[in-house]
Amino acid sequence: MCGIWALFGLGEQSMTCICENFDKISHRGPDAFKIEFDNRVKNGYLGFHRLAIVDSLHGMQPMRIHKYPHLFLLCNGEIYNYDRLQQQHRFEYSTDCDVEVIMHLYACAGSNSVAQSLDGVFAFCLVDVLKRRILIARDPYGVRPLFKLCSDDGQLAICSESKGLMAISKYIESKWTLKPFSPGHYEKYEILEDGRTKLLESRCYFEPGDKPSFPPYISWNALNPNDVLGNIRKLLSAAVKKRLMADRRIGCLLSGGLDSSLIAALLVKKAMKCGLTYKIQSFAIGMSDSPDIIAAREVAEYIGTEHHEIIFTQQDVINVLDNVIYSLETYDITTVRASIGMYLISKYIKQNTDTTVIFSGEGADELAQGYIYFRDAPHAIEAHNESIRLLQDIYLYDGLRADRTTSAFSLELRVPFLDLQFTNYYLSLEPSSRQPYNGMIEKHLLRSAFHETGLLPNDILLRHKEAFSDGVASMKKSLFQIIQEIVEDRVSNEDLENAHIKYPHCTPRTKEAYYYRKVFESHYEGQAESFTPYFWMPRWVEDVTDPSARFIKHYIAHLISEENGL
Numbered sequence: 141m142c143g144i145w146a147l148f149g150l151g152e153q154s155m156t157c158i159c160e161n162f163d164k165i166s167h168r169g170p171d172a173f174k175i176e177f178d179n180r181v182k183n184g185y186l187g188f189h190r191l192a193i194v195d196s197l198h199g200m201q202p203m204r205i206h207k208y209p210h211l212f213l214l215c216n217g218e219i220y221n222y223d224r225l226q227q228q229h230r231f232e233y234s235t236d237c238d239v240e241v242i243m244h245l246y247a248c249a250g251s252n253s254v255a256q257s258l259d260g261v262f263a264f265c266l267v268d269v270l271k272r273r274i275l276i277a278r279d280p281y282g283v284r285p286l287f288k289l290c291s292d293d294g295q296l297a298i299c300s301e302s303k304g305l306m307a308i309s310k311y312i313e314s315k316w317t318l319k320p321f322s323p324g325h326y327e328k329y330e331i332l333e334d335g336r337t338k339l340l341e342s343r344c345y346f347e348p349g350d351k352p353s354f355p356p357y358i359s360w361n362a363l364n365p366n367d368v369l370g371n372i373r374k375l376l377s378a379a380v381k382k383r384l385m386a387d388r389r390i391g392c393l394l395s396g397g398l399d400s401s402l403i404a405a406l407l408v409k410k411a412m413k414c415g416l417t418y419k420i421q422s423f424a425i426g427m428s429d430s431p432d433i434i435a436a437r438e439v440a441e442y443i444g445t446e447h448h449e450i451i452f453t454q455q456d457v458i459n460v461l462d463n464v465i466y467s468l469e470t471y472d473i474t475t476v477r478a479s480i481g482m483y484l485i486s487k488y489i490k491q492n493t494d495t496t497v498i499f500s501g502e503g504a505d506e507l508a509q510g511y512i513y514f515r516d517a518p519h520a521i522e523a524h525n526e527s528i529r530l531l532q533d534i535y536l537y538d539g540l541r542a543d544r545t546t547s548a549f550s551l552e553l554r555v556p557f558l559d560l561q562f563t564n565y566y567l568s569l570e571p572s573s574r575q576p577y578n579g580m581i582e583k584h585l586l587r588s589a590f591h592e593t594g595l596l597p598n599d600i601l602l603r604h605k606e607a608f609s610d611g612v613a614s615m616k617k618s619l620f621q622i623i624q625e626i627v628e629d630r631v632s633n634e635d636l637e638n639a640h641i642k643y644p645h646c647t648p649r650t651k652e653a654y655y656y657r658k659v660f661e662s663h664y665e666g667q668a669e670s671f672t673p674y675f676w677m678p679r680w681v682e683d684v685t686d687p688s689a690r691f692i693k694h695y696i697a698h699l700i701s702e703e704n705g706l
Contacts, residue, residue, distance in 0.1 A: 141553065143188070143301070144187070144264070145214075147184070148296045148331065149183050149294050149332075149335040150335075151334075161304050161305060161308055164304045168547050170189070171192045174187070175188075178212070178269055188200070191496070191552060192388070194236060194237055194387055198234070198235035198236065199235060203215070211268055214264060215239040215262055215263070216263050217264065219241055219259070220383065222241040222260075239264070245258075251326070254326070255326045255345050258354070259561075261283035261555075273329065273330060273331065273340075275328055276288070278324070281348070282322075282323030282535025287319065287321060289316060293312070302318060302667065319670040326343055328341040348528050376406065379561070380403065381414070383556055384410060386497045386552075389495045390495065390499065391420060392420060393485065393499070394424050394436045394439060394440060396424065396600065396603070397432070401435075403500065403556055405443045408444060419445065421493060422448065424440070425449075425488075426481075427453065428451060443596075457623065460487075461626065465659040469671060470540060470672050472676055473653050473656065477623065478538075479545050486498075486545050487549050501555075502538055503563075508527075508557075514582060515576050521571055523574070623652055631658070639654055
């Protein structure tokens with residue numbers, strides 16, 4: 141996890157922009173930073189904030205190697221098949237950094253085949269000063285963030301987070317746009333003589349569920365067409381194993397729910413087999429007697445992690461709420477709510493441990509129909525299409541939450557459920573088999589794959605999905621209630637009545653939503669529509685205006701039993 145930043149074509153005001161913007165993403169890479177200028181590209185600057193995970197000696201960027209002195213690379217990412225690509229194409233690497241493979245792919249095969257050849261998560265900008273070309277790309281699910289600012293006059297800037305670009309716009313006289321770079325896309329630009337740019341091509345190279353174009357980590361021939369559950373186990377295990385590449389300590393988030401517990405258990409198992417000499421640390425957060433704290437404790441004892449429990453209070457929520465919104469770069473209601481605990485747990489990890497690489501269970505709900513509202517899907521095809529939609533937009537909601545809350549404290553997040561081979565296989569299965577079993581048990585297929593394997597206690601495999609505000613909160617008061625009390629005095633009734641005038645896009649309908657929007661606009665004025673096109677809300681549910689699962693009729697706090705069909 142690093143921070144990349146680049147600016148092209150701004151002219152005399154470039155140095156001012158660097159001073160005002162570049163340091164705003166320093167949290168993404170606290171170990172070192174570098175800004176590079178090459179006079180072969182007039183008015184072009186490349187900046188990098190580094191969090192050293194692999195090859196601390198030679199991994200600094202912008203990366204340059206002797207074989208291709210005309211290429212400059214900025215990349216925030218991990219490429220899991222870099223060694224297999226080396227064997228396939230017989231590349232000679234100059235460093236031990238996985239991202240170096242991007243330069244070799246570009247030099248040997250051209251820009252059109254780079255991104256689609258990579259098994260990993262990434263956002264990169266490659267500059268070819270001889271051909272005067274720029275290649276920008278982002279991974280298929282947008283696990284690694286990227287924003288692009290461009291003007292009608294050809295000025296171009298990119299950054300891992302929008303906060304590193306906001307102050308640039310005031311120096312641009314022509315019309316400009318600032319928006320997230322689309323996942324699964326790449327763009328090619330020509331660098332003009334004055335350093336400005338011209339877009340040559342913008343192309344989508346991957347859609348959710350597509351079969352990867354690179355040779356997979358697990359050969360397709362190694363999967364048994366008659367053993368779906370075994371294939372799920374094999375592919376998810378491989379997704380965890382390939383993500384172990386790191387020179388820094390690895391840990392995991394652990395809520396005690398199905399998703400994080402599966403990843404934590406597989407992580408411990410694979411780490412032992414790979415010979416890691418330290419004990420995996422796990423981290424759970426909640427308020428005193430919260431359900432998540434209790435369940436996570438059981439899992440940690442079972443799988444043998446060095447477990448940490450972070451207990452937070454209402455005052456902690458008050459203290460961090462505004463910072464959470466600034467870090468997130470969104471005002472989406474459910475995203476902000478779910479980010480509070482993750483922000484606090486990331487802060488604890490940074491301040492109290494030496495763990496830097498964090499595994500989590502993000503992506504499972506979108507992929508495996510884990511949200512409770514999937515029980516109301518009209519039919520299997522519509523449920524499948526909803527999974528695709530959620531995965532397409534995950535970079536705006538849960539993916540965004542996971543990245544920003546961890547990167548705010550210089551942690552690198554890894555999400556095996558969004559592995560390209562695993563998602564392709566899972567989404568290719570019979571649609572009806574992926575629906576809630578008997579209309580009641582979400583992620584039944586995933587639960588069944590690991591049932592009676594001994595990987596986890598059965599009561600964890602059977603644990604019902606909590607609304608996040610219930611899972612981390614005290615049994616006496618939910619996080620939802622706490623937030624309502626906090627915002628009550630911060631937004632007037634008059635403010636809310638006039639919200640449709642002030643905020644016509646995604647108009648806030650509650651004091652909570654209004655407050656989030658107000659804080660967002662104080663940092664990212666005018667970007668509401670481009671950053672958050674819609675509020676995340678459950679589908680197929682009537683008369684529900686709040687995204688929390690607690691307002692869906694199916695949300696009942698009871699344990700799922702074997703008699704329910706597992």
